[in-house]
Amino acid sequence: MAFKIPKEITPQEVAEQLKQGKDLMMLDVRESAEWVEGHVEGAVHIPLGQLMQRYFELDESQEVIIMCRSGNRSGLACELLHEKGYKVVNMTGGLSEWSDFNKLVR
Known part of the structure; x- marks a missing residue:
């Protein structure tokens, strides 16, 4: 089952x-x-390929909103973190749907 x-x-x-x-x-x-x-200002950066080695850097008591470019990698990250006991939320559409008025920081 998926x-x-x-x-x-x-x-x-x-x-x-x-x-x-x-x-x-x-x-x-x-x-x-x-x-x-x-x-997004305030976001934590852990590339998907490093997530299983670094997930402990996240606060397990807090709900984690996970984002990527389109929502696909974040969906996989949700699955991986959910299996580790984290409360996860997938940001659908990803940053490609982040509106122009919501600026990104560099």
Whole structure:
């Protein structure tokens, strides 16, 4: 049976929560070259290929919003972290759907 992501959130919902000042645990699993091109301010960067060696850097007590470029790698990261006991949320559409008014930091 395929893994079903327990919870999803849109880029617009993440942006709105950030504007409201919510303290979000965000994980960006894109590659380093993608990260330096721009990322969401406050996100933690662990490339998907390093996640199993570095997942312990994340706070297991906090829900983790996971993002990538399109939502595919973040879906896989959700599965991997869910198996480790983390509460995960996949940001559907990824940063490619992050609206122009939601700027990325470099």
